[in-house]
Amino acid sequence: xxxxxxxxxxxxxxxxxxxxxxxxxxxxxxxxxxxxxxxxxxxxxxxxxxxxxxxxxxxxxxxxxxxxxxxxxxxxxxxxxxxxxxxxxxxxxxxxxxxxxxxxxxxxxxxxxxxxxxxxxxxxxxxxxxxxxxxxxxxxxxxxxxxxxxxxxxxxxxxxxxxxxxxxxxxxxxxxxxxxxxxxxxxxxxxxxxxxxxxxxxxxxxxxxxxxxxxxxxxxxxxxxx
Ligand code: C5P
Numbered sequence: 001x002x003x004x005x006x007x008x009x010x011x012x013x014x015x016x017x018x019x020x021x022x023x024x025x026x027x028x029x030x031x032x033x034x035x036x037x038x039x040x041x042x043x044x045x046x047x048x049x050x051x052x053x054x055x056x057x058x059x060x061x062x063x064x065x066x067x068x069x070x071x072x073x074x075x076x077x078x079x080x081x082x083x084x085x086x087x088x089x090x091x092x093x094x095x096x097x098x099x100x101x102x103x104x105x106x107x108x109x110x111x112x113x114x115x116x117x118x119x120x121x122x123x124x125x126x127x128x129x130x131x132x133x134x135x136x137x138x139x140x141x142x143x144x145x146x147x148x149x150x151x152x153x154x155x156x157x158x159x160x161x162x163x164x165x166x167x168x169x170x171x172x173x174x175x176x177x178x179x180x181x182x183x184x185x186x187x188x189x190x191x192x193x194x195x196x197x198x199x200x201x202x203x204x205x206x207x208x209x210x211x212x213x214x215x216x217x218x219x220x221x222x223x224x225x226x
Contacts, residue, residue, distance in 0.1 A: 006206030064095035093146035155190035162199025
Protein backbone atom coordinates (compact mmCIF):
# COMPACT_ATOMS: atom_id res chain seq x y z
CA UNK A 1 0.00 0.00 0.00
CA UNK A 2 1.36 3.40 -0.87
CA UNK A 3 0.17 6.98 -0.97
CA UNK A 4 0.29 9.22 -4.03
CA UNK A 5 -0.20 12.89 -3.16
CA UNK A 6 -2.11 14.81 -5.86
CA UNK A 7 -0.20 18.03 -6.52
CA UNK A 8 -3.16 19.92 -7.96
CA UNK A 9 -1.29 23.23 -8.27
CA UNK A 10 -1.25 25.85 -11.02
CA UNK A 11 2.42 26.67 -11.07
CA UNK A 12 5.89 25.31 -10.52
CA UNK A 13 6.28 27.38 -7.35
CA UNK A 14 2.97 26.27 -5.85
CA UNK A 15 3.66 22.63 -6.64
CA UNK A 16 7.20 22.74 -5.28
CA UNK A 17 6.00 24.53 -2.13
CA UNK A 18 3.68 21.60 -1.42
CA UNK A 19 6.24 18.98 -2.39
CA UNK A 20 8.82 20.72 -0.22
CA UNK A 21 6.70 19.90 2.82
CA UNK A 22 6.55 16.18 2.01
CA UNK A 23 9.07 13.40 2.57
CA UNK A 24 9.73 11.57 -0.73
CA UNK A 25 10.46 8.44 1.31
CA UNK A 26 6.83 8.42 2.48
CA UNK A 27 4.86 9.17 -0.68
CA UNK A 28 4.85 9.59 -4.43
CA UNK A 29 3.30 12.58 -6.19
CA UNK A 30 0.78 12.96 -9.00
CA UNK A 31 1.10 15.63 -11.70
CA UNK A 32 -2.08 16.19 -13.70
CA UNK A 33 -3.15 18.01 -16.83
CA UNK A 34 -3.38 21.50 -15.37
CA UNK A 35 0.05 21.60 -13.79
CA UNK A 36 1.68 19.80 -16.72
CA UNK A 37 0.08 22.11 -19.28
CA UNK A 38 1.36 25.14 -17.37
CA UNK A 39 4.84 23.88 -16.65
CA UNK A 40 5.68 20.99 -18.97
CA UNK A 41 8.42 18.50 -18.31
CA UNK A 42 10.38 20.93 -16.12
CA UNK A 43 8.02 20.27 -13.21
CA UNK A 44 8.63 16.52 -13.52
CA UNK A 45 12.40 17.12 -13.56
CA UNK A 46 12.18 19.37 -10.52
CA UNK A 47 10.20 16.76 -8.57
CA UNK A 48 12.64 14.03 -9.58
CA UNK A 49 15.40 16.36 -8.39
CA UNK A 50 13.79 16.40 -4.95
CA UNK A 51 13.70 12.60 -4.92
CA UNK A 52 10.00 12.05 -5.72
CA UNK A 53 8.62 9.32 -7.94
CA UNK A 54 6.00 10.84 -10.24
CA UNK A 55 2.66 9.57 -11.53
CA UNK A 56 2.01 11.56 -14.70
CA UNK A 57 -1.79 11.61 -14.86
CA UNK A 58 -2.37 12.76 -18.45
CA UNK A 59 -4.93 10.08 -19.44
CA UNK A 60 -3.76 9.67 -23.03
CA UNK A 61 -6.38 8.63 -25.60
CA UNK A 62 -5.53 8.60 -29.32
CA UNK A 63 -4.68 6.22 -32.13
CA UNK A 64 -2.33 3.41 -31.02
CA UNK A 65 0.89 4.83 -32.45
CA UNK A 66 0.36 8.35 -31.09
CA UNK A 67 -0.65 7.11 -27.65
CA UNK A 68 2.27 4.68 -27.44
CA UNK A 69 4.72 7.41 -28.44
CA UNK A 70 3.28 9.73 -25.78
CA UNK A 71 3.57 6.97 -23.17
CA UNK A 72 7.20 6.40 -24.19
CA UNK A 73 7.85 10.15 -24.01
CA UNK A 74 6.61 10.03 -20.41
CA UNK A 75 8.81 7.00 -19.75
CA UNK A 76 11.76 8.90 -21.25
CA UNK A 77 11.22 11.56 -18.61
CA UNK A 78 11.64 8.77 -16.08
CA UNK A 79 8.16 8.90 -14.57
CA UNK A 80 7.19 6.03 -12.31
CA UNK A 81 3.62 5.76 -13.62
CA UNK A 82 1.55 7.08 -16.54
CA UNK A 83 -1.98 6.39 -17.74
CA UNK A 84 -4.27 6.10 -20.75
CA UNK A 85 -8.03 5.79 -21.28
CA UNK A 86 -9.03 2.13 -21.55
CA UNK A 87 -11.80 3.20 -23.95
CA UNK A 88 -9.01 3.78 -26.50
CA UNK A 89 -9.28 0.02 -26.92
CA UNK A 90 -7.23 -3.14 -26.94
CA UNK A 91 -4.95 -2.24 -29.84
CA UNK A 92 -4.11 1.10 -28.34
CA UNK A 93 -3.27 -0.41 -24.95
CA UNK A 94 -1.35 -3.37 -26.39
CA UNK A 95 0.75 -1.07 -28.55
CA UNK A 96 1.66 0.98 -25.48
CA UNK A 97 2.71 -2.14 -23.56
CA UNK A 98 4.76 -3.44 -26.52
CA UNK A 99 6.63 -0.15 -26.96
CA UNK A 100 7.38 0.14 -23.25
CA UNK A 101 8.79 -3.40 -23.33
CA UNK A 102 10.77 -2.76 -26.52
CA UNK A 103 12.29 0.34 -24.91
CA UNK A 104 13.14 -1.53 -21.68
CA UNK A 105 11.25 1.02 -19.62
CA UNK A 106 10.16 0.30 -16.04
CA UNK A 107 7.35 2.84 -16.09
CA UNK A 108 4.07 1.45 -14.80
CA UNK A 109 1.16 1.82 -17.21
CA UNK A 110 -2.40 1.97 -15.91
CA UNK A 111 -5.75 2.88 -17.44
CA UNK A 112 -8.77 4.97 -16.56
CA UNK A 113 -12.01 3.01 -17.11
CA UNK A 114 -15.10 5.24 -16.76
CA UNK A 115 -14.61 8.72 -15.37
CA UNK A 116 -16.33 8.85 -11.99
CA UNK A 117 -18.04 12.07 -13.09
CA UNK A 118 -20.08 9.99 -15.57
CA UNK A 119 -23.38 8.39 -14.61
CA UNK A 120 -25.76 6.14 -16.49
CA UNK A 121 -27.27 9.05 -18.47
CA UNK A 122 -23.87 10.30 -19.56
CA UNK A 123 -23.03 6.86 -20.87
CA UNK A 124 -26.37 6.73 -22.72
CA UNK A 125 -25.50 10.09 -24.33
CA UNK A 126 -22.42 8.55 -25.89
CA UNK A 127 -24.27 5.45 -27.04
CA UNK A 128 -23.51 3.11 -24.16
CA UNK A 129 -26.66 1.54 -22.75
CA UNK A 130 -24.99 0.08 -19.71
CA UNK A 131 -24.60 0.67 -15.98
CA UNK A 132 -21.34 2.51 -15.21
CA UNK A 133 -20.35 -0.34 -12.91
CA UNK A 134 -20.66 -2.89 -15.77
CA UNK A 135 -18.63 -0.69 -18.08
CA UNK A 136 -15.93 -0.27 -15.43
CA UNK A 137 -15.70 -4.05 -15.08
CA UNK A 138 -15.56 -4.60 -18.83
CA UNK A 139 -12.83 -1.99 -19.37
CA UNK A 140 -10.81 -3.16 -16.36
CA UNK A 141 -10.80 -6.73 -17.76
CA UNK A 142 -9.74 -5.41 -21.15
CA UNK A 143 -6.96 -3.42 -19.47
CA UNK A 144 -5.66 -6.54 -17.77
CA UNK A 145 -5.88 -8.64 -20.95
CA UNK A 146 -3.95 -5.93 -22.78
CA UNK A 147 -1.07 -6.37 -20.35
CA UNK A 148 -1.25 -3.13 -18.36
CA UNK A 149 -0.32 -2.92 -14.69
CA UNK A 150 -3.62 -1.71 -13.27
CA UNK A 151 -6.50 0.76 -13.35
CA UNK A 152 -7.60 3.93 -11.66
CA UNK A 153 -10.91 3.26 -9.93
CA UNK A 154 -13.13 4.59 -7.20
CA UNK A 155 -12.71 2.91 -3.84
CA UNK A 156 -16.30 1.68 -4.18
CA UNK A 157 -15.27 -0.30 -7.25
CA UNK A 158 -12.09 -1.69 -5.72
CA UNK A 159 -13.66 -4.68 -4.01
CA UNK A 160 -15.50 -5.88 -7.11
CA UNK A 161 -12.42 -5.36 -9.30
CA UNK A 162 -10.13 -7.13 -6.85
CA UNK A 163 -12.46 -10.14 -6.92
CA UNK A 164 -12.75 -10.08 -10.72
CA UNK A 165 -9.13 -9.40 -11.61
CA UNK A 166 -7.08 -11.28 -9.04
CA UNK A 167 -4.31 -10.10 -6.78
CA UNK A 168 -1.58 -8.98 -9.20
CA UNK A 169 -3.27 -5.85 -10.52
CA UNK A 170 -2.80 -2.30 -9.25
CA UNK A 171 -5.95 -0.49 -8.12
CA UNK A 172 -5.21 3.21 -7.82
CA UNK A 173 -8.01 4.93 -5.93
CA UNK A 174 -8.85 8.62 -5.43
CA UNK A 175 -11.81 9.86 -3.38
CA UNK A 176 -10.04 9.06 -0.11
CA UNK A 177 -10.77 10.98 3.07
CA UNK A 178 -9.30 10.26 6.50
CA UNK A 179 -11.84 10.00 9.33
CA UNK A 180 -13.20 13.45 10.19
CA UNK A 181 -11.80 15.39 7.23
CA UNK A 182 -13.68 17.59 4.77
CA UNK A 183 -15.19 15.79 1.74
CA UNK A 184 -14.61 18.90 -0.47
CA UNK A 185 -16.28 18.18 -3.84
CA UNK A 186 -15.91 14.40 -3.59
CA UNK A 187 -19.29 12.65 -3.48
CA UNK A 188 -18.48 9.11 -2.44
CA UNK A 189 -15.58 8.95 -0.09
CA UNK A 190 -13.84 6.11 1.69
CA UNK A 191 -11.28 6.14 4.50
CA UNK A 192 -7.70 5.08 3.71
CA UNK A 193 -8.09 1.94 5.83
CA UNK A 194 -11.35 0.92 4.16
CA UNK A 195 -9.86 1.44 0.67
CA UNK A 196 -6.95 -0.78 1.63
CA UNK A 197 -9.27 -3.48 2.99
CA UNK A 198 -11.26 -3.34 -0.25
CA UNK A 199 -8.16 -4.10 -2.30
CA UNK A 200 -6.76 -0.72 -3.27
CA UNK A 201 -2.98 -0.78 -3.77
CA UNK A 202 -2.33 2.97 -4.14
CA UNK A 203 -4.30 5.77 -2.51
CA UNK A 204 -4.45 9.08 -4.36
CA UNK A 205 -4.93 11.81 -1.77
CA UNK A 206 -4.92 15.54 -2.48
CA UNK A 207 -6.44 18.22 -0.31
CA UNK A 208 -6.54 16.37 3.03
CA UNK A 209 -2.73 16.34 2.82
CA UNK A 210 -1.86 19.38 0.70
CA UNK A 211 -4.12 21.72 2.70
CA UNK A 212 -3.22 20.35 6.10
CA UNK A 213 -1.36 22.62 8.50
CA UNK A 214 1.46 20.10 8.51
CA UNK A 215 1.23 18.00 5.32
CA UNK A 216 4.00 15.58 6.24
CA UNK A 217 2.50 14.94 9.67
CA UNK A 218 -0.89 14.28 8.05
CA UNK A 219 0.81 11.86 5.67
CA UNK A 220 2.40 10.05 8.63
CA UNK A 221 -0.92 9.99 10.49
CA UNK A 222 -2.65 8.44 7.51
CA UNK A 223 0.12 5.86 7.02
CA UNK A 224 -0.21 4.93 10.69
CA UNK A 225 -3.86 3.96 10.14
CA UNK A 226 -2.98 1.45 7.41
O1 C5P B 1 -8.04 16.60 -3.21
P1 C5P B 1 -8.53 15.23 -3.54
O2 C5P B 1 -8.06 14.17 -2.56
O3 C5P B 1 -10.01 15.18 -3.78
O4 C5P B 1 -7.80 14.90 -4.94
C1 C5P B 1 -8.04 13.71 -5.63
C2 C5P B 1 -7.25 13.69 -6.88
O5 C5P B 1 -7.63 12.54 -7.64
C3 C5P B 1 -7.46 14.88 -7.82
O6 C5P B 1 -6.23 15.10 -8.54
C4 C5P B 1 -8.54 14.40 -8.75
O7 C5P B 1 -8.49 15.03 -10.01
C5 C5P B 1 -8.17 12.93 -8.89
N1 C5P B 1 -9.28 12.07 -9.29
C6 C5P B 1 -10.46 11.96 -8.59
N2 C5P B 1 -11.45 11.13 -9.00
C7 C5P B 1 -11.28 10.40 -10.11
C8 C5P B 1 -10.09 10.47 -10.82
C9 C5P B 1 -9.10 11.33 -10.39
O8 C5P B 1 -10.61 12.61 -7.57
N3 C5P B 1 -12.22 9.57 -10.47
